[in-house]
Amino acid sequence: MKIATAAEMRGIDKAAIEYFGIPGLVLMENAGAALARQVASILTDAANKKICVFAGKGNNGGDGFVAARHLANLGAKVKVFLVFDENDTAGDAQVNLNIVKKMGIDVLPLAGDRDWDMARVAATFADCIIDAMLGTGFSGGIQGNMARAVEIINSAGKPVVAADIPSGVHADTGQVGGTAVRADYTVTFGLPKPGLLLYPGAEYTGRLVVADITIPAALLCAEIIRQNAITVRKAKQLIPRRHPAAHKGVNGHVAIVAGSEAYTGAAALAATGALRAGAGLVTLGVAASLLNLMQMKLTEIITRPLPEIIGGAIGLKAVPYIDELAARCDVLAIGPGLGRAEETMAAVREVVRNCEKPLVIDADGLNALVGHTDVLRDTAALAVLTPHPGEMGRLLGLTPAQVNQDRLGVARQAAHNWGAIVVLKGAPTVVAFPDGEVYINTSGNAGMATGGTGDVLTGVIAALIAQGLSSHDAAVAGVYLHGLAGDIAAHAGQVGMAAGDVAQALPAAYAGLLEE
Numbered sequence: 330m331k332i333a334t335a336a337e338m339r340g341i342d343k344a345a346i347e348y349f350g351i352p353g354l355v356l357m358e359n360a361g362a363a364l365a366r367q368v369a370s371i372l373t374d375a376a377n378k379k380i381c382v383f384a385g386k387g388n389n390g391g392d393g394f395v396a397a398r399h400l401a402n403l404g405a406k407v408k409v410f411l412v413f414d415e416n417d418t419a420g421d422a423q424v425n426l427n428i429v430k431k432m433g434i435d436v437l438p439l440a441g442d443r444d445w446d447m448a449r450v451a452a453t454f455a456d457c458i459i460d461a462m463l464g465t466g467f468s469g470g471i472q473g474n475m476a477r478a479v480e481i482i483n484s485a486g487k488p489v490v491a492a493d494i495p496s497g498v499h500a501d502t503g504q505v506g507g508t509a510v511r512a513d514y515t516v517t518f519g520l521p522k523p524g525l526l527l528y529p530g531a532e533y534t535g536r537l538v539v540a541d542i543t544i545p546a547a548l549l550c551a552e553i554i555r556q557n558a559i560t561v562r563k564a565k566q567l568i569p570r571r572h573p574a575a576h577k578g579v580n581g582h583v584a585i586v587a588g589s590e591a592y593t594g595a596a597a598l599a600a601t602g603a604l605r606a607g608a609g610l611v612t613l614g615v616a617a618s619l620l621n622l623m624q625m626k627l628t629e630i631i632t633r634p635l636p637e638i639i640g641g642a643i644g645l646k647a648v649p650y651i652d653e654l655a656a657r658c659d660v661l662a663i664g665p666g667l668g669r670a671e672e673t674m675a676a677v678r679e680v681v682r683n684c685e686k687p688l689v690i691d692a693d694g695l696n697a698l699v700g701h702t703d704v705l706r707d708t709a710a711l712a713v714l715t716p717h718p719g720e721m722g723r724l725l726g727l728t729p730a731q732v733n734q735d736r737l738g739v740a741r742q743a744a745h746n747w748g749a750i751v752v753l754k755g756a757p758t759v760v761a762f763p764d765g766e767v768y769i770n771t772s773g774n775a776g777m778a779t780g781g782t783g784d785v786l787t788g789v790i791a792a793l794i795a796q797g798l799s800s801h802d803a804a805v806a807g808v809y810l811h812g813l814a815g816d817i818a819a820h821a822g823q824v825g826m827a828a829g830d831v832a833q834a835l836p837a838a839y840a841g842l843l844e845e
């Protein structure tokens with residue numbers, strides 16, 4: 330499913346009206362009707378129920394007027410509060426405001442304090458509240474009357490249904506402009522917007538309903554829309570199917586270079602993630618002094634000793650051994666737990682420069698690229714980088730908070746600049762490609778915010794490449810598969826969930842994606 334920015338949505342709207350000839354009023358009618366249907370389904374029966382609509386002056390408000398009409402026709406007692414000067418509205422919204430007034434529905438401009446007191450009382454006694462104040466036209470911050478209305482809505486303690494976007498949430502980034510409506514449901518029109526899936530916007534969205542308002546399908550899947558959701562449907566399309574006669578060689582061979590004296594768990598989790606995501610063979614290259622320990626921890630994983638420096642970290646002498654290992658395998662994942670010794674970092678850069686196989690670079694492998702992202706330009710296949718916001722920040726000279734301020738934009742720009750696939754981990758994980766295409770993941774949960782889950786993801790993506798997926802598809806499907814495993818593991822509880830639980834849940838998640 331595509332995800333449209335506010336500007337892309339406006340373009341779609343324009344094309345639907347001007348090229349296909351669908352009147353804007355028809356789109357608004359369908360939007361308002363979808364809003365009314367959602368409210369009616371929440372209330373089971375709208376007849377005699379008290380509904381408050383808080384409306385803005387634009388087309389978002391227009392959707393609210395249409396919903397008010399539909400709900401009044403179902404017998405609901407509707408009050409429409411205008412959070413703007415009545416003369417400010419125009420076009421389709423004004424047409425629908427006039428209809429609502431002619432029907433005798435209560436339309437109450439919020440002018441003086443008494444009006445606001447009435448609005449607060451009405452919201453407190455309402456059965457449902459509709460937020461139709463601001464949608465894709467919102468910019469800046471919420472203040473004044475809008476802020477007052479948001480406070481009334483949020484403090485009423487009643488079910489809230491937002492039209493298109495919770496007012497106060499920025500459509501493109503999910504950032505909140507000071508305050509925002511906390512919706513229980515958001516009925517968004519045509520396509521989801523990034524801000525409904527990105528935090529904190531996702532927190533205000535509640536349950537997301539995507540309403541078909543009869544925008545021609547060709548417009549909703551247009552290539553010019555550069556955002557996509559990684560849905561279960563997308564992951565099912567991409568996940569490799571296994572031939573009944575497949576042998577371990579067919580299922581691919583993953584090479585992993587990871588671990589150091591202090592971080593043996595990262596190596597074990599990355600290797601286990603690859604195994605549990607279906608790789609036929611997994612070979613772990615690790616500093617020689619850790620070999621016995623890793624052999625004790627890992628049964629099915631082949632282990633290879635690598636020349637090391639002090640502290641059980643690989644050194645430059647390991648480079649030819651790693652090159653040889655990668656040459657025998659289908660993909661090389663490098664980085665988890667390697668440590669940050671200068672010689673280890675230099676060795677990683679040398680390996681990345683030489684590698685002829687697809688690469689997955691994570692954790693300390695990313696730290697090795699700080700100030701050296703030019704080495705990515707020469708990789709044989711698009712390297713997949715899997716930074717969390719801290720690693721991303723180090724690579725870009727930003728703080729994690731700055732990275733999270735615009736996750737889509739930061740990941741997209743980095744992928745373009747580096748000529749690599751960037752999997753920016755977090756809630757939600759974003760996958761960005763050099764051509765500007767981005768995917769927002771819809772699986773996973775907060776229980777996965779625990780040490781080592783990133784190492785597992787590295788193994789998962791490498792395993793899917795080893796099984797024949799392009800780096801592009803492996804990143805998209807791997808992020809979803811990993812999150813789905815996290816959702817399965819979370820059935821035992823999110824608090825206390827460990828990265829190993831996610832790895833152990835991978836076969837069940839994979840099986841779920843293979844089901845028709």
Ligand SMILES: NC(=O)C1=CN([C@@H]2O[C@H](COP(=O)(O)OP(=O)(O)OC[C@H]3O[C@@H](n4cnc5c(N)ncnc54)[C@H](O)[C@@H]3O)[C@@H](O)[C@H]2O)[C@H](O)CC1
Pocket residue numbers: 338339342356357360385386387388389390391392462463464465466467468469470471472475492493494506518519542544
């Ligand atoms: N996309 C579709 O297919 C359809 C969308 N519909 C609805 O239309 C809105 C977008 O309407 P628009 O008139 O462009 O803007 P808004 O109604 O979101 O905003 C109204 C108005 O508010 C002012 N404003 C902006 N920022 C602030 C602020 N911080 N504080 C106060 N006021 C602010 C600004 O002047 C805006 O113009 C979309 O979301 C859908 O709900 C169609 O109805 C159906 C088809």
Ligand SMILES: [K+]
Pocket residue numbers: 389460461462463464491492493494495496
């Ligand atoms: K809204």
